[in-house]
Amino acid sequence: MTQSFPKREFLIVGILAAIVLVVLPCLNAFTPPESAFHVSTFSLSLYGKYLTYAILALGINLLWGYTGILSLGQCLFFSLGGYALGMHLMLMIGRLGQYKADIPDFMVFLEFPAKYPETGGLPPHWIPFKSFWFAALMVVVVPAVVAYIFGWLAFRSRIKGVYFSILSQALTYAACLMFFRNDFTFGGNNGLTDFKTILGYDINSPGVKRALYLCSGGLLLLTYLFCRWLTSTKYGLIQRAIRDSENRVLFSGYATANFKLFVFVLAAIISGVGGALFVPQVSAINPSEMTPAKSLEAVVWVAVGGRGNMLGPIIGAVGINAFKSYATHAFAEQWPYIIGFLFIFVTLFMPKGIIGLPEQFRTIKRRIQQRNKSVDTPAESAVATTSEGVAK
Amino acid sequence: MKKTSLSLLKKLFPVALATSLTFSAAAADTVKVGVLHSLSGTMAISETSLKDVLLFTFDEINKGGGIKVGGKNYLIEPVVVDPASDWPLFAEKAEQLLVKDKVAVIFGCWTSVSRKFVLPVVERNNGLLFYPVQYEGEELSQNIFYTAEAVNQQAIPPVDYMLAEGKKKFYLLGSDYVYPRTTNKILKQYLKMKGIPDSDIVEIYTPFGHQDYQTIVAAIKAFAAGGKACVISTLNGDTNIPFFKEFANAGLTSENCPVVSFSISEDEFRGLPAKELAGHLGCWTYFMSLKTPENDKFVKDFLAWVKDPKVTGVDFKVTGVDPKGRVTCSPMNLSRIGVNLWKQAAEKADSFEVDKVRAALIGQKFKGPAGEVTMQENHHLVNNVFIGETLPSGQFKVIKTFNAVAGEPFSEKFLK
Numbered sequence: 001m002t003q004s005f006p007k008r009e010f011l012i013v014g015i016l017a018a019i020v021l022v023v024l025p026c027l028n029a030f031t032p033p034e035s036a037f038h039v040s041t042f043s044l045s046l047y048g049k050y051l052t053y054a055i056l057a058l059g060i061n062l063l064w065g066y067t068g069i070l071s072l073g074q075c076l077f078f079s080l081g082g083y084a085l086g087m088h089l090m091l092m093i094g095r096l097g098q099y100k101a102d103i104p105d106f107m108v109f110l111e112f113p114a115k116y117p118e119t120g121g122l123p124p125h126w127i128p129f130k131s132f133w134f135a136a137l138m139v140v141v142v143p144a145v146v147a148y149i150f151g152w153l154a155f156r157s158r159i160k161g162v163y164f165s166i167l168s169q170a171l172t173y174a175a176c177l178m179f180f181r182n183d184f185t186f187g188g189n190n191g192l193t194d195f196k197t198i199l200g201y202d203i204n205s206p207g208v209k210r211a212l213y214l215c216s217g218g219l220l221l222l223t224y225l226f227c228r229w230l231t232s233t234k235y236g237l238i239q240r241a242i243r244d245s246e247n248r249v250l251f252s253g254y255a256t257a258n259f260k261l262f263v264f265v266l267a268a269i270i271s272g273v274g275g276a277l278f279v280p281q282v283s284a285i286n287p288s289e290m291t292p293a294k295s296l297e298a299v300v301w302v303a304v305g306g307r308g309n310m311l312g313p314i315i316g317a318v319g320i321n322a323f324k325s326y327a328t329h330a331f332a333e334q335w336p337y338i339i340g341f342l343f344i345f346v347t348l349f350m351p352k353g354i355i356g357l358p359e360q361f362r363t364i365k366r367r368i369q370q371r372n373k374s375v376d377t378p379a380e381s382a383v384a385t386t387s388e389g390v391a392k
Numbered sequence: 393m394k395k396t397s398l399s400l401l402k403k404l405f406p407v408a409l410a411t412s413l414t415f416s417a418a419a420a421d422t423v424k425v426g427v428l429h430s431l432s433g434t435m436a437i438s439e440t441s442l443k444d445v446l447l448f449t450f451d452e453i454n455k456g457g458g459i460k461v462g463g464k465n466y467l468i469e470p471v472v473v474d475p476a477s478d479w480p481l482f483a484e485k486a487e488q489l490l491v492k493d494k495v496a497v498i499f500g501c502w503t504s505v506s507r508k509f510v511l512p513v514v515e516r517n518n519g520l521l522f523y524p525v526q527y528e529g530e531e532l533s534q535n536i537f538y539t540a541e542a543v544n545q546q547a548i549p550p551v552d553y554m555l556a557e558g559k560k561k562f563y564l565l566g567s568d569y570v571y572p573r574t575t576n577k578i579l580k581q582y583l584k585m586k587g588i589p590d591s592d593i594v595e596i597y598t599p600f601g602h603q604d605y606q607t608i609v610a611a612i613k614a615f616a617a618g619g620k621a622c623v624i625s626t627l628n629g630d631t632n633i634p635f636f637k638e639f640a641n642a643g644l645t646s647e648n649c650p651v652v653s654f655s656i657s658e659d660e661f662r663g664l665p666a667k668e669l670a671g672h673l674g675c676w677t678y679f680m681s682l683k684t685p686e687n688d689k690f691v692k693d694f695l696a697w698v699k700d701p702k703v704t705g706v707d708f709k710v711t712g713v714d715p716k717g718r719v720t721c722s723p724m725n726l727s728r729i730g731v732n733l734w735k736q737a738a739e740k741a742d743s744f745e746v747d748k749v750r751a752a753l754i755g756q757k758f759k760g761p762a763g764e765v766t767m768q769e770n771h772h773l774v775n776n777v778f779i780g781e782t783l784p785s786g787q788f789k790v791i792k793t794f795n796a797v798a799g800e801p802f803s804e805k806f807l808k
Binding site: 046 | 475487573574712
């Protein structure tokens with residue numbers, strides 16, 4: 001059973017990847033808008049947004065599902081990655097803003113030219129972000145450094161379980177309040193918005209939207225494969241051992257704090273990259289992305305999709321957000337109740353999430369069959385169920 | 393794959409719809425209109441009232457026969473979505489309304505940040521957005537019409553009033569976000585122009601949800617000790633309660649140091665205790681207590697509508713309207729004015745096309761509950777401005793009127 005599972009999983013992944021990376025973009029690019037098969041640029045961009053959420057969810061899964069660290073602040077890293085790229089995009093607006101100034105609009109009305117006269121109003125730490133590649137580097141470096149410092153302090157002090165969750169939540173809340181402040185030079189409450197170009201191309205053109213979507217899809221696939229590989233190595237084994245019994249691993253001579261720190265930084269980088277792809281597709285970022293509620297929501301996607309498995313979080317993130325997009329339009333007044341009910345239902349009755357459903361059904365079926373066939377020889381009934389399960 | 397079958401269904405549907413329509417009444421032409429206000433999340437408390445008043449206005453217009461375009465009467469068919477106080481979702485929903493539902497116009501947004509998120513969307517899809525809530529200006533999109541009060545319509549008049557009352561010292565207190573920041577920046581320049589020295593102007597910001605106003609109130613008390621001082625407050629939402637409580641505890645009153653608040657209207661008093669604020673001032677382009685025939689009718693009709701909410705003539709079920717304790721306020725009035733201006737412009741242009749309606753909107757007049765308004769070339773209104781004194785009932789008593797103040801988004805134009 002365990003041997004055949006990856007093969008089937010990779011078949012599913014292959015089909016999904018083909019749909020996401022080939023079929024949908026082709027339908028967008030090569031079919032006329034009036035065709036029934038046409039996928040509009042709006043839809044494609046929307047799917048792109050879900051895919052960046054899925055990248056974030058994979059990071060959370062690596063932490064929570066595989067190492068047992070429940071971080072309630074992963075959206076902080078998502079936002080940091082987003083801000084890093086957003087800063088570059090903001091500087092690329094140039095004179096196309098409301099004030100036709102060389103610096104972003106919010107710096108004009110906050111009177112930055114008077115504060116930073118030697119740079120023409122640009123705070124010194126913004127200057128290197130004029131380079132795309134520096135910004136791209138910061139997308140990875142900033143979340144990693146923040147995660148390293150926080151993780152080093154937390155894991156060295158053996159903070160774990162619910163205490164770690166609370167601390168991570170506090171961290172993202174503190175960052176959120178800081179970014180809200182206009183003096184913090186990142187645009188305050190309004191954040192960064194109204195981008196015009198990326199690498200010299202019009203950020204709103206269908207071609208660029210498609211490229212961003214493809215980047216998101218491609219990066220999601222790479223992240224998936226990487227996580228899949230990482231968790232299958234010896235390192236992954238230790239990771240799961242830490243999840244199941246950290247003390248035993250510790251007493252076997254492994255420095256668990258270092259392992260945890262590594263995976264925490266890794267998850268932060270994955271989240272940051274997701275955030276960097278989120279920002280150009282949504283065309284804005286603001287500190288409300290760092291509120292603890294957002295991070296909680298992301299954890300819920302993983303729980304609903306199914307943690308401790310690499311496909312579950314993707315299904316959860318894409319599924320819930322697609323449903324939210326649909327429901328906020330179709331049931332504008334009732335949707336919070338529907339989604340709330342769904343969350344409660346999943347936590348109560350589906351501990352392994354959507355991805356765990358077939359297994360859950362199989363277990364229930366087996367139990368019922370065993371009860372019915374308790375007169376028969378047990379060996380026979382066991383064989384019957386497994387063959388049936390595979391056939392499904 | 394699901395998508396294809398869905399679009400196929402959609403392709404088949406109009407045929408079925410069209411055939412069914414030929415049998416029904418001839419007046420069934422409709423025009424889709426988007427409503428983009430948060431119905432859940434932190435902003436729901438403010439924005440739900442705007443959704444209600446928009447649906448009420450659609451009902452009014454439909455009852456009156458709809459919009460006459462191309463020799464036909466079009467009834468308004470609302471498309472209500474919930475952006476859930478989530479800014480990226482605002483952008484997504486706006487695009488969905490424009491691209492998928494193909495609405496002729498969107499009425500929506502409350503916070504500046506939501507408008508900033510929606511702005512690129514309406515610009516790239518050449519949509520039309522009407523924005524009804526007082527804001528900081530410094531923005532002018534060809535695709536947005538700002539029925540909202542600009543800074544020179546809400547902040548400058550009360551300062552003029554205070555100067556006329558002999559006030560010489562100004563304490564500018566606000567929540568830390570872009571609207572208070574920009575308003576105060578402009579006010580500071582304006583006060584300097586009026587000869588108030590820097591030492592008599594204080595500018596302070598507190599974070600959202602700030603509760604502890606002891607230090608600040610103590611500072612205000614010291615500041616007001618010599619008399620002739622006032623506070624200009626752009627504090628937002630429930631931070632007003634601890635502030636005004638502390639203010640009263642410190643022995644400060646509307647007599648020795650009046651507070652002018654820009655962010656509190658009648659609708660906010662559904663959630664705030666008005667008696668804490670009694671005597672202090674507010675400034676808007678509309679008050680529920682205005683005595684005009686248009687306002688009497690607006691208030692009466694709206695209060696009747698919330699008890700039996702519906703949109704006449706179209707298949708749309710109105711839900712989630714709270715019938716208890718309802719009031720009208722300036723953002724609600726400006727939402728309704730926006731709908732009416734858009735209707736008139738569409739009729740004048742004889743089209744729902746954005747470019748034609750935009751051109752027709754300029755110079756459009758509407759006699760509203762607070763007097764006549766005119767849409768200017770800069771997408772802002774000429775409107776009457778009122779200063780009101782807060783009553784313990786949560787209403788305002790008008791104490792000063794400024795007639796026909798022309799809204800101007802860019803401060804450099806009125807700070808001359």
